[in-house]
Amino acid sequence: MSDLSSETDRSVPGRGGSDGPVRDRDAGARSGYAAFADELVARARVVDLLALCVPPIALAAVFALPRATRRSLAFAYTDPTLLSAFTAHYVHLGADHLLGNLAGYGLLAGVGYALAVLGGRRRLFFTAFVTYLAALPFALSALNLAVPRNAIGFGFSGVNMALAGLLSILWYCYAREQFAPGASVAALPAVFFALVGWIALLALPVSTEGVGIAGLSVGVAGPLLALLYAASSEVRLPRPLRAHAKSVAARPGYGDLLAVGAVIAVGYPVVGFPSDPAGGGSVVNLYVHLLGFCLGFIAPFALLAAGVFDE
Template identity: 80%
Template sequence: MTAPATDERDRTGDAKRRADRDFRRELLASARAIDVFALLAVPGALIAVFALPEATRRSLVFAYTDPTLRSAFTAHYVHLSADHLLGNLAGYGLLAGVGYALAALSGRRRLFFTAFATYLGAFPLALSALNLAVPRNAIGFGFSGVNMALAGLLPILWYCYARERFFPAASVAALPAVFFGLVGWIALLALPVSTEGIGLGGLAIGVASGLLAVLYAASSEVRFPPPVREHVRTVASRPGHGDLLAVAAVVAVGYPVVGFPSDPSGGGSVVNLYVHLLGFCLGFIGPFALLAGGAFDG
């Protein structure tokens, strides 16, 4: 005797709904009130700074021709227009929210908040100082450099979550290959691509980064399991957890589209692609080095 197909679909749907509820309960149980407070403190600070008079905000931006230690830090928390602020708040909410969920459910809260505190406290000064390597008569401001550091952290948290929940044999040695691949993707997004002139730059960097990713994976003896369909089914069979893994992957690959527009000028300002790239690279390299060195083990 066989059950009707509709009964089978109903049972499958009920199982997925139960799995979703279990996932939400686990996520809520993993979150801590102090963590949520720390995450919400950032948009609170950005909004508070935006509420200051415009003249005060302009005094806090980083002038490349007249840099000060104070403005090197404060500029990253200053926005001169509501659109700029809202864009960075949305980016922060997406990156910090997804990143925290991955960290909480993989037992990597310490990794997340060590990086988080470093990005907020040290990165503004570092990014401003490195900005002086490109002399120009301009001002810099906005939270996007810190957001890009969070984007650099996301692949690491994705790996930690995937290893904890799905693939315990996954090796940290694969992460640099992912990094090179993302840098190549960023080059294709940010630089014009053509077969002549400057357009060769984006194409060349993209191809070179892709080759570096492949060569690194080969030299580090990273092995990609052949039964891809089985792993896809494994992820898909766990609603909630699998959804988070997929969403985080989409954000990791998709956010550079926002951070590295092909036309960085518009609205009377220019997107600082240089500081975005610095934020992304430094945001990845530091946590990866600590993770690979075992700083967060135990």
């Protein structure tokens, strides 16, 4: 949310000039990716994919409205309305802002959905998905009023950050389902603390004065709290780390999705929390982004820990 103010393959022949072992490994990898793709297609549902298309269509439709109309739908902090509290999160005044949020949504929702269906958490995903689209905008707008200012707020990025919070939960559930069935959801708060520490390092300047000290402190405290929580909760991997790594590497497609999910979970905050939030005539609302991420993580985790989504 913003505030306006061809390579050549080479193989080494074995004895007798045979490259059979290399070809066998390549064939096995192709077979593994095919099995992964087959399972993903089998578990995906047409109605799910249609539901995932609703937000981009809505965002594009709102952007097609006259600029004056779009601006009237933005959330004015000095004159808030119930309607604008919701509509502001679907409003974009610039094409660059819209395209950036559409790209972020496609990445977070697409990978999140793949993690959900292969991790057995489709119901968790769509419960959170519908809640973020329908109810979260009101919560974010209301909490925005805690920081009085003469400005307007608009953009889908607060909802995107909620999807980023959900993604880290789905990633853990997928890793647990596919590679570590004995792992417990009790480890998830450690993931949250580590990511919040990472966000603090990105969003707050790191220095020895004022706010910089706060950024450094939270950035260090986050991973430290994650380690302390893991230790106090006796969170343990059911197998040695090396065995997990071999298991991931031995499953083409499944291991790749695990890696992609981890990269997005760690990398997307770099986009959502730029070191210089001012630019292009608007200011990135880091407060709303943090709220979106925290609410997007905490609410699904609470339901998951309470056993609401247990089959």
